[in-house]
Amino acid sequence: xxxxxxxxxxxxxxxxxxxxxxxxxxxxxxxxxxxxxxxxxxxxxxxxxxxxxxxxxxxxxxxxxxxxxxxxxxxxxxxxxxxxxxxxxxxxxxxxxxxxxxxxxxxxxxxxxxxxxxxxxxxxxxxxxxxxxxxxxxxxxxxxxxxxxxxxxxxxxxxxxxxxxxxxxxxxxxxxxxxxxxxxxxxxxxxxxxxxxxxxxxxxxxxxxxxxxxxxxxxxxxxxxxxxxxxxxxxxxxxxxxxxxxxxxxxxxxxxxxxxxxxxxxxxxxxxxxxxxxxxxxx
Amino acid sequence: xxxxxxxxxxxxxxxxxxxxxxxxxxxxxxxxxxxxxxxxxxxxxxxxxxxxxxxxxxxxxxxxxxxxxxxxxxxxxxxxxxxxxxxxxxxxxxxxxxxxxxxxxxxxxxxxxxxxxxxxxxxxxxxxxxxxxxxxxxxxxxxxxxxxxxxxxxxxxxxxxxxxxxxxxxxxxxxxxxxxxxxxxxxxxxxxxxxxxxxxxxxxxxxxxxxxxxxxxxxxxxxxxxxxxxxxxxxxxxxxxxxxxxxxxxxxxxxxxxxxxxxxxxxxxxxxxxxxx
Numbered sequence: 001x002x003x004x005x006x007x008x009x010x011x012x013x014x015x016x017x018x019x020x021x022x023x024x025x026x027x028x029x030x031x032x033x034x035x036x037x038x039x040x041x042x043x044x045x046x047x048x049x050x051x052x053x054x055x056x057x058x059x060x061x062x063x064x065x066x067x068x069x070x071x072x073x074x075x076x077x078x079x080x081x082x083x084x085x086x087x088x089x090x091x092x093x094x095x096x097x098x099x100x101x102x103x104x105x106x107x108x109x110x111x112x113x114x115x116x117x118x119x120x121x122x123x124x125x126x127x128x129x130x131x132x133x134x135x136x137x138x139x140x141x142x143x144x145x146x147x148x149x150x151x152x153x154x155x156x157x158x159x160x161x162x163x164x165x166x167x168x169x170x171x172x173x174x175x176x177x178x179x180x181x182x183x184x185x186x187x188x189x190x191x192x193x194x195x196x197x198x199x200x201x202x203x204x205x206x207x208x209x210x211x212x213x214x215x216x217x218x219x220x221x222x223x224x225x226x227x228x229x230x231x232x233x234x235x236x237x238x239x240x241x242x243x244x245x246x247x248x249x250x251x252x253x254x255x256x257x258x259x260x261x262x263x264x265x266x267x268x269x270x271x272x273x274x275x276x277x278x279x280x281x282x283x
Numbered sequence: 284x285x286x287x288x289x290x291x292x293x294x295x296x297x298x299x300x301x302x303x304x305x306x307x308x309x310x311x312x313x314x315x316x317x318x319x320x321x322x323x324x325x326x327x328x329x330x331x332x333x334x335x336x337x338x339x340x341x342x343x344x345x346x347x348x349x350x351x352x353x354x355x356x357x358x359x360x361x362x363x364x365x366x367x368x369x370x371x372x373x374x375x376x377x378x379x380x381x382x383x384x385x386x387x388x389x390x391x392x393x394x395x396x397x398x399x400x401x402x403x404x405x406x407x408x409x410x411x412x413x414x415x416x417x418x419x420x421x422x423x424x425x426x427x428x429x430x431x432x433x434x435x436x437x438x439x440x441x442x443x444x445x446x447x448x449x450x451x452x453x454x455x456x457x458x459x460x461x462x463x464x465x466x467x468x469x470x471x472x473x474x475x476x477x478x479x480x481x482x483x484x485x486x487x488x489x490x491x492x493x494x495x496x497x498x499x500x501x502x503x504x505x506x507x508x509x510x511x512x513x514x515x516x517x518x519x520x521x522x523x524x525x526x527x528x529x530x531x532x533x534x535x536x537x538x539x540x541x542x543x544x545x546x547x548x549x550x551x552x553x554x555x556x557x558x559x560x
Binding site: 001004005006008009010013014021024027034082085086088089092096097098099103108109110113114115118121125129164165167203206207210216217223238241242258261262265 | 289293296300308309311313325370372382393399400401403405407408409411427428430432438463464467495513514524538541542549554
């Protein structure tokens with residue numbers, strides 16, 4: 001019985017997740033190149049190389065961190081604001097929710113290509129028509145505009161998904177609590193600050209978690225929109241790992257990077273869940 | 284939020300949000316309108332309406348991308364991965380919940396803990412595992428990988444949902460002579476339907492749109508999924524925007540159609556799937 005019910009799940013999970021995970025711990029301490037049969041044990045050499053001498057990895061880490069902060073803050077702010085507006089009795093709110101959510105059903109890779117066209121041709125066309133300097137910037141051409149290009153596309157995509165979760169959270173705020181706040185003479189801002197935000201803390205926990213892990217692991221969008229350029233300035237950690245392993249054929253070094261990546265992602269997301277969970281209130 | 288009359292302030296807000304929605308929609312306008320222009324028209328007049336509709340862009344891309352083939356590949360992979368995931372994770376969740384032995388509790392903790400492992404942290408050795416099992420370059424290999432990567436979240440969601448199913452129904456079925464498999468498939472499984480819908484929606488959005496895993500496992504042109512085929516196509520036709528945009532529209536269309544048809548379920552599924560931990 002146990003075998004029939006749990007066996008298949010455990011088998012695939014072990015073969016696809018657990019075994020590769022332990023293999024990556026082992027290979028991170030070797031000079032594996034993916035081709036030769038003999039693999040030499042090198043101890044912590046890979047980690048030393050990465051920490052001491054790998055400029056590109058450090059750049060990619062710094063980029064990913066800045067990108068994550070910007071994308072997480074902005075997409076949650078926009079998502080929450082949209083949720084507040086679209087829980088008010090607007091006449092077109094269902095159609096509006098659909099529009100804001102739509103970018104989420106499209107593959108990140110395709111979005112990257114779509115926005116490449118928008119930045120290169122679309123913005124230029126709008127700039128010509130309106131003369132607004134913002135649209136005439138060399139989008140994707142310089143390090144800082146390419147960075148904000150990545151952020152803009154991510155906020156455009158993620159905020160609709162987060163909006164759906166925030167809407168569910170706001171709808172769950174008990175009506176009598178809002179009534180009570182009104183009777184006690186709370187204004188709109190006060191109701192938002194002292195009733196709604198504390199009551200939707202569970203939604204904040206989930207949304208921050210999702211936004212942080214999506215942004216930290218960004219790959220498809222990065223590959224399609226900027227390919228890491230110009231000059232590696234917008235290369236995400238995930239893309240850096242991918243190139244190290246599958247383009248430079250330094251599998252050992254790549255697994256060492258991916259292990260460092262795992263530790264940081266796990267630490268950041270667990271800390272975030274721990275801290276926001278403490279702020280959740282029980283009714 | 285509050286029961287106010289629909290007055291001037293709400294109208295102003297409504298207009299502001301509609302304007303924002305139009306801004307959100309602008310990229311789609313650019314892509315759609317330019318996908319039916321001739322190349323010259325597209326370069327000269329990117330923002331405007333096409334001077335003539337060049338539908339042949341689509342016909343050409345349809346053939347170059349071998350679109351029907353890529354569509355079928357995506358469909359096969361997504362459907363079979365979903366079927367397998369629903370079966371293995373609902374069964375495992377049921378057993379773990381109803382027989383909370385020390386082993387099963389540990390196993391559950393392991394499944395949940397593994398959700399924090401980023402795919403990129405295990406993809407390099409995974410390629411080795413897949414190729415040494417002889418499953419490289421096969422849709423079967425890809426589907427089996429999705430079983431392993433999806434099972435954690437699916438099992439977790441089923442486990443949480445099953446807690447609300449009263450055990451008495453199962454006990455009375457056992458008294459009536461139902462086998463354990465009968466109890467699960469005839470009584471428990473049908474009750475899981477709302478969660479099954481959520482699970483299938485979350486899996487489909489992920490698997491249909493996934494690029495990195497299939498790019499590592501599938502190389503033959505004949506078995507590529509839509510994102511892979513779009514990537515290959517885009518690589519060949521960069522800067523040939525008339526064709527590239529038609530290709531992007533074809534790539535995006537199935538998921539948008541799926542979303543518009545299943546909208547209610549998708550929105551509900553995402554809200555339900557998010558209420559975890």
